[in-house]
Amino acid sequence: MPRPTSPSSRPDQVPGLAARALAMRAIDGVLARNVALEDAFEASSLEPRDLALARMIAGVAMRRYGTIGTILDGLLAKGMPRKSGPLEAILITAAAQILFLDVPDHAAVDLAIRLARQDDRAQAFSGLANAVLRKVSAQKAEHLAAVPPEADTPAWLLERWRRHYGEDTARAIAAAQRFEPPLDLTVKTDAAGWADRLGGRVLPTGSVRLAHHGPVSALEGYAEGQWWVQDAAAALPARLLGRVEGLAVADLCAAPGGKTAQLAQAGARVTAVDRSENRLIRLRENLGRLGLEAAVTAADILAWKAAPFDAVILDAPCSATGTIRRHPDVAWSKSAGDVAAVADLQRRMLGRMAELVKPGGLLVYCTCSLEAEEGEDQIARLLAGGSHFTLEPVTPADIGGLEGAITPQGYLRTLPSLLPDPDPVMSGMDGFFAARLRRAG
Template sequence: MNTPPIPTRRGAAAARLEAPGLAARALAVKAVDGVLGQDIALEDAFEGASLEPRDLALARMIAGVSMRRYGSIGTILDSLLARGMPRKSGPLEAILITAAAQILFLDVPDHAAVDLAVRLARQDDRAQAFSGLANAVLRKVSASKEERLAALPAEADTPAWLFERWRRHYGEATAQAIIAVQRVEPALDLTVKADAAGWAARLGGRVLPTESLRLSHAGPIRALEGYEEGAWWVQDAAAALPARLLGTVEGLRVADLCAAPGGKTAQLAAAGARVTAVDRSEARLQRLTENLKRLDLSAEVVVSDVLAWKAEPFDAILLDAPCSATGTIRRHPDVAWSKSAHDIGAVADLQRRMLSRMAGLLKPGGLLVYCTCSLEAEEGEQQIAQFLERNDRFRLEPVTAAEIGGLEGAVTPEGALRTLPSLLPDEDPAMAGMDGFFAARLRYLG
């Protein structure tokens, strides 16, 4: 069994971690350490890992919970580290966070989480001097976990600046509902090419009102029935809605801008559109191309910056603009801790510039759907209101609840789409919710 490389004091031989479960913990530590150093996104941290499926799943679970409950874990660890996190201690912080995540939130024996964390610290040249500290701190976490968790506020796992924004914009009750959903690992959503009910029966899932298929406890995605034959693709239920706002696209030339990783491109191609998928990232477009091949769908793929790209006008455009991605925290918990208020202003400016290019790419009478996976008004409601004030050649075409599975709560008073993570409640928290998205449908008058 191959294991992830970590620096050790005994060289390559010691890197073959023999203790059961240690390889999974090592990979989780490596992932969390990379996220904390802002070297990698959590979703990319496991690319190329060669662990056994069971160990890989455990590593993903530990790292995911570590970031999902990062605020709570950090608060508890800070209270136990009188002098703060030691400097120049290598992966010690990630070792403590992942071990605390197991003790506090996972069904793992506390003694095993402590022992394996201490082993990892001892095998790292920088962290080995603090292995005793790790042992003492984690034992204290274990001994007092119930009372320490009970003392934390509900919003502990959301950065204060972000929670305050949501409270101001959505109100206290909705803000609390959003963060409650984000504390739970979500189910897997699929978009099915055909016969969603049939695939729900075969995969043991349920069809949502929005027509997405939702699975719990799915296991490895590639092992699911229908993956190899290209019957479906992974796509959050909310992410599947913007493409539907273009209506019937069969035979139309449609541009999917900022298209990677390609879920919306696949939707449009499956609906019969002649799709041009544009993205500035060649690597992400390669993944899109591979997905289309598996799904037996086709699209023209273009590597380009949307701001510089020129083409003959299209019948319709789907602009999934770069954004802060705060609506995806339930699936990508590291986003909460990697963004700042400054990021929101920067992406809002980029969105404005992208929207200003749309008139030159649309035929008169064509439709533009602008969307972002953000909960921030500057990237959604305010962005479109300001755009319409500047551009009298575009008109908002209101979204109806019937178009989106009857989700009346997802239609704004102005007629835009606004999904929240707290939508689609369910008795099983893991089966509830959806990503936070904004979408507006605009008609170009020419």
């Protein structure tokens, strides 16, 4: 029979316990059920401060999961106990705080033991948890020094990056993804003015970058619709279309709508298409806050029928390995099989583009993936197959002079290790691939 929870141990009555419980459930969801980390926070009723703490703990735990796992493995002589429920997630939650966050070690240990005692499966191992976490705390410097930085990147991903980018760049990508990213904004007008007001700076690409980790909605200009959140790399593909004022442009796989907003702000007649009705709700909300207009359609791109457009952006579904800084669970929830499956979908989507782009019109294909099968290989296959399209190479002028993001073939390829800064939290950008193609006409 389950042991009743005493009032003194209820998460809503022990300070900080509710945040740790939510972080633990999020981590357990990733590891045990392959649930996206963000999904655990969507319906949370926690106070903003506790919710922010839970996000921080879970984010750090997933970014440094390899390091934490290596340390815990070394302290568990017989491995993680079987049928121990969320014990692994509880230990990871506590270890993340002890090793990487400014949290008193004793508080992290105490709250972890409380979580273990509240679960019928984990409670029998609360003593083990206490002993292990105290060892983590007592020898944290030694533990951290013994784990190589590459441990925080799955071996299969690191090997791929070595083959495609070389050893040094692969290591730089892996190192960049161990840190929480900055907050990048795309502003309607006066980037320098907004950077000054918000305490940030303007990047060469035009985005405004902040070291901000509080509620975005509390920042000046949010409610007035003066800007929207968009990683600096994600803001580049729309720029490859050049002047779009008055043109009919389709933004395919559009949600949450950053590119749609860019195009609408630039004067295009935008049709935003996404197969997810739920994601389109957020897109419409964003457009409403920003005071921008677009035709919004829920449809499967492979079956969608429409008159050809002057220009199309296809931000294809992908493995998202370029966004591990923002979504660290991606590193541990994806596999090489996922890359192959999504690459096949991308190929089929590209095959439909000749029907949606007018003769003489532009197509920008992009993905937030670092994998060649989802970027360079897709375009090489398309061009080699006698398609209707020819490549228009990206130039430095297209992307604010960021020459290091242009490949010898003329593709856009941003990396998490680009835009270095002495403060790692203010450096980098998402990994993106984009190619600009013109349809014959």
